[in-house]
Amino acid sequence: MPTTGNPVLNLSVFAVFVLITLYIVYRASSRNVTASDYYAAGSSFTGAQNGVALSGDFLSAASFLGISGGIAAHGYDGFLYSVGWVVAWLVGLLLIAEGLRNTGRFTVGDVLAFRMRQRPVRAAAANATLVISFFYMIAQMAGAGGLIALLLNVTSKWGQAILIALVGMVMVLYVLIGGMKGTTWVQIIKAVLLLLCVTLMSVFLLGKFGFSLSAIMAQATENNKLGEAVLDPGAKYGFSAMSKLDFVSLALSLVLGIASLPHVLMRFYTVPNAAEARRSVVWATWTMVIFYLCTLVIGFGAMALVGTDKIAAAPGGENSAAPLLAFEIGGEVLLGLVSAVAFATILAVVAGLTLAASASFAHDVYANVIKRGNAEPRREIRVARLTAVVVGILSIIGGIAANGQNVAFLVSLALALAASANLSTILYTIFWRRFNTTGTLWSIYGGLGSCLVLIIFSPVMSGVKTSIFPDVDFAWFPLGNPGLVSIPFSFLCGFLATIFSKPEPEMAAKAAEMEVRAISGIGART
Amino acid sequence: MGAAHEGQGYMTKAMRSPGEAQHEYREIRGFASFDDPETLSYIHSDGTPKFELIRQTEEFRTLRRRLTTFVFPMTALFLASYLTFVLLSAYAKDFVSTKVIGVINLGILLGLGQFVTSIIITLGYARYAKRRLDPQRKLLAEKTGVEE
The missing domain is CATH 1.10.287 (Helix Hairpins)
Incomplete structure (x- = not known):
């Protein structure tokens, strides 16, 4: 492989990044941590800072490596992902961000259990958070595996496994030392670097082709065996009735899933009030638009300059399109920089996920379900840190197992889960006064359960060559992405279960408080 | 009686989610209407806001x-x-x-x-x-x- 660059250079750039960020995380962390510091950075970030961090949470390996790779391999069909991911922020802006900020403190469970019976709802919310975060995390770690394979020319599965484990350990360090504050700073630094990196690459590419996107795409078609057809829809999803439905299902999950991801939701607690939460989504939307415009250029640029066949043959496959392009236009140094940024991205996103998962376990399960709300704050944080270590170990194992899958696709499953379990429940609890505990439990478990079952019995798990278990066939659900069924199903479950169960008059006062706080923000800090 | 009665008047026009109509909390509003409008307070003596009143x-x-x-x-x-x-x-x-x-x-x-x-x-x-x-x-x- 001539395209791996200089492994020593790649590693040193990355090591420098890790050392600098670890130092910043160490400086940012305060010695005497309260729960609010650890989970929500003491709500001390500004809207702009949090907005950049928010986009950082979403500009993951999946979006940078997965999307540019998807465009480089499938043209139009890869581009569809990015459209969904930009539009999705509107759900967060209009329906969720402010209400969530005004009614919760640390976790999604805070909001969902606000006016419901605490223990069952908190347990359900924590279950959903853990399952969603785990899926999302596997996707990130799988991305790390592919990247390592490419950059360090480590082709043995064992070598890659050791490196994935190293990535996991550094990530846990960030969380343990820095809590939310440290993780947010890493996220901000990384998002700025990533944006600079993709912007400069795009401007360079556009300059090379006389500032004509059409010229880049025209040359790209010459390096793809589909020719001009790659610019039209269908290169990846095909034209059968089922594949079209599958595509619509995926699109629905993309647009509804993002603002339901636990680690994204948790970000809204790091700002002092709802107006800042709103400001952060505005910032995030801008950065996402710029970023995805750039991935469009980078994806087609990689197809034009590197060629789809060469990308597919590289270690890491599709995910290696952006690094290969960097090598093509900037040689070893640019490859080193791009890979360091990509590594940093994985580290930062996984750290955010770990934090969300550990917060949910410590705050919802330990403090509120097990200790019934009487946990000592210091013990709660100790539990959170322990959980972070456990989650880190699990994600290392999962990442090693999923090494090699297309990460954008894995992420779409996590998004379907998030939209199914969280979105319906959050919207109902904020905007529908009659909604009750039974409805909450049904919409969480109905969405999460149906989504999981449909994934297990879909072609993703078994039946076809690309399945996780290709040799057996127990698939009866035809769609690769279950969102089209499971998202409406969870809305329906929540609605019917509420209608057919008794109202909870004893919760009337809490319901009034939630409505006033969610909409007006007054009394939100009491 | 101003504020509380105004509140009741608006109650019928308020937007409601499906299935909610039969379910209102009269006892809380009743309690509010006994207050003297001059000293009507939206905060309980322990400092917590009276959200049901504010909502109206x-x-x-x-x-x-x-x-x-x-x-x-x-x-x-x-x-x-x-x-x-x-x-x-x-x-x-x-x-x-x-x-x-x-x-x-x-x-x-x-x-x-x-x-x-x-x-x-x-x-x-x-x-x-x-x-x-x-x-x-x-x-x-x-x-x-x-x-x-």
């Missing part, structure tokens, strides 16, 4: 109406526009494959159009919130004496 103020109703009349239609709008783009890509391949600028086809332009509408709606909401929602929140905070 005209200021809060206006705020809620302004919020929901913006966010729900807007959500319907952007979801419809996004799904149109998706359905066209899936079921009207020849149409979206029409070349417009060089090899750039209609589908890519429609996709980029989604970027543009997202920005417009985002900025539109930020502006609306600043002009129509935040001042109303301030009004409500002043009236009730409950801070953010």
Whole structure:
């Protein structure tokens, strides 16, 4: 492989990044941590800072490596992902961000259990958070595996496994030392670097082709065996009735899933009030638009300059399109920089996920379900840190197992889960006064359960060559992405279960408080 | 009796979710109407706000109406526009494959159009919130004496 660059250079750039960020995380962390510091950075970030961090949470390996790779391999069909991911922020802006900020403190469970019976709802919310975060995390770690394979020319599965484990350990360090504050700073630094990196690459590419996107795409078609057809829809999803439905299902999950991801939701607690939460989504939307415009250029640029066949043959496959392009236009140094940024991205996103998962376990399960709300704050944080270590170990194992899958696709499953379990429940609890505990439990478990079952019995798990278990066939659900069924199903479950169960008059006062706080923000800090 | 009665009058006009109509909390409102309007307080003696009372103020109703009349239609709008783009890509391949600028086809332009509408709606909401929602929140905070 001539395209791996200089492994020593790649590693040193990355090591420098890790050392600098670890130092910043160490400086940012305060010695005497309260729960609010650890989970929500003491709500001390500004809207702009949090907005950049928010986009950082979403500009993951999946979006940078997965999307540019998807465009480089499938043209139009890869581009569809990015459209969904930009539009999705509107759900967060209009329906969720402010209400969530005004009614919760640390976790999604805070909001969902606000006016419901605490223990069952908190347990359900924590279950959903853990399952969603785990899926999302596997996707990130799988991305790390592919990247390592490419950059360090480590082709043995064992070598890659050791490196994935190293990535996991550094990530846990960030969380343990820095809590939310440290993780947010890493996220901000990384998002700025990533944006600079993709912007400069795009401007360079556009300059090379006389500032004509059409010229880049025209040359790209010459390096793809589909020719001009790659610019039209269908290169990846095909034209059968089922594949079209599958595509619509995926699109629905993309647009509804993002603002339901636990680690994204948790970000809204790091700002002092709802107006800042709103400001952060505005910032995030801008950065996402710029970023995805750039991935469009980078994806087609990689197809034009590197060629789809060469990308597919590289270690890491599709995910290696952006690094290969960097090598093509900037040689070893640019490859080193791009890979360091990509590594940093994985580290930062996984750290955010770990934090969300550990917060949910410590705050919802330990403090509120097990200790019934009487946990000592210091013990709660100790539990959170322990959980972070456990989650880190699990994600290392999962990442090693999923090494090699297309990460954008894995992420779409996590998004379907998030939209199914969280979105319906959050919207109902904020905007529908009659909604009750039974409805909450049904919409969480109905969405999460149906989504999981449909994934297990879909072609993703078994039946076809690309399945996780290709040799057996127990698939009866035809769609690769279950969102089209499971998202409406969870809305329906929540609605019917509420209608057919008794109202909870004893919760009337809490319901009034939630409505006033969610909409007006007054009394939100009491 | 002013404030509390005004509240009752508006109750019938308030927007309700399906299935909610039969379920109101009269005892709490009844208690409120015995207060002397001159000394009507929105804060309990222990410092916690009386949310049920605040919920019935005209200021809060206006705020809620302004919020929901913006966010729900807007959500319907952007979801419809996004799904149109998706359905066209899936079921009207020849149409979206029409070349417009060089090899750039209609589908890519429609996709980029989604970027543009997202920005417009985002900025539109930020502006609306600043002009129509935040001042109303301030009004409500002043009236009730409950801070953010």
